[in-house]
Amino acid sequence: AQKVTQTQTSISVVEKTTVTMDCVYETRDSSYFLFWYKQTASGEIVFLIRQDSYKKENATVGHYSLNFQKPKSSIGLIITATQIEDSAVYFCAMRENYGSSGNKLIFGIGTLLSVKP
Amino acid sequence: NAGVIQTPRHKVTGKGQEATLWCEPISGHSAVFWYRQTIVQGLEFLTYFRNQAPIDDSGMPKERFSAQMPNQSHSTLKIQSTQPQDSAVYLCASSSGQYAEQFFGPGTRLTVL
Numbered sequence: 001a002q003k004v005t006q007t008q009t010s011i012s013v014v015e016k017t018t019v020t021m022d023c024v025y026e027t028r029d030s031s032y033f034l035f036w037y038k039q040t041a042s043g044e045i046v047f048l049i050r051q052d053s054y055k056k057e058n059a060t061v062g063h064y065s066l067n068f069q070k071p072k073s074s075i076g077l078i079i080t081a082t083q084i085e086d087s088a089v090y091f092c093a094m095r096e097n098y099g100s101s102g103n104k105l106i107f108g109i110g111t112l113l114s115v116k117p
Numbered sequence: 118n119a120g121v122i123q124t125p126r127h128k129v130t131g132k133g134q135e136a137t138l139w140c141e142p143i144s145g146h147s148a149v150f151w152y153r154q155t156i157v158q159g160l161e162f163l164t165y166f167r168n169q170a171p172i173d174d175s176g177m178p179k180e181r182f183s184a185q186m187p188n189q190s191h192s193t194l195k196i197q198s199t200q201p202q203d204s205a206v207y208l209c210a211s212s213s214g215q216y217a218e219q220f221f222g223p224g225t226r227l228t229v230l
Contacts, residue, residue: 035218045221103215104162
């Protein structure tokens, strides 16, 4: 069964430091796609970064990067030089690549990040 | 560029009434998704359209919920005979293709009294 697990319910860091958020997933498919989104205090859900399972190189976008460990079914999000405005709930999501149901996103429960001055 | 537009942003209905939620996807996007977010269940998939055709409704409650996409510029989610447990934020997302990332609208907060 498809499943995405985020075990860290909340993380608090001091601004300008680096934070890593964990995510593990379960899938029966050999080809799949992994995403990270953030939800701001206003409720807006923003796409951050993606990793396609067939790519060996970790994705990087701005100050977001991924630590993709395929044998461990793990996709960690790394935020460097955190800023106060990075405070949000971060969701890990997976999309499989088979059949008509292979387009929906399966989300984790989210990790609340608080960045303090 | 306008993002995904959802209206209304907030809707309050009485138990047993009907609620219709609207979504306008990003222009040019061929795929439209509906999700629901609650504190208890988190973010759940409801249904998916590609090129206006219904592709996957595996997340839709079998009774009372229906979704349509009559044209490429809007989709609707209709809930008949709303119940308090239908209270949630309903989110619409669109993507440019089958393998592209999904972009979310601001959501409609439905409260059923």
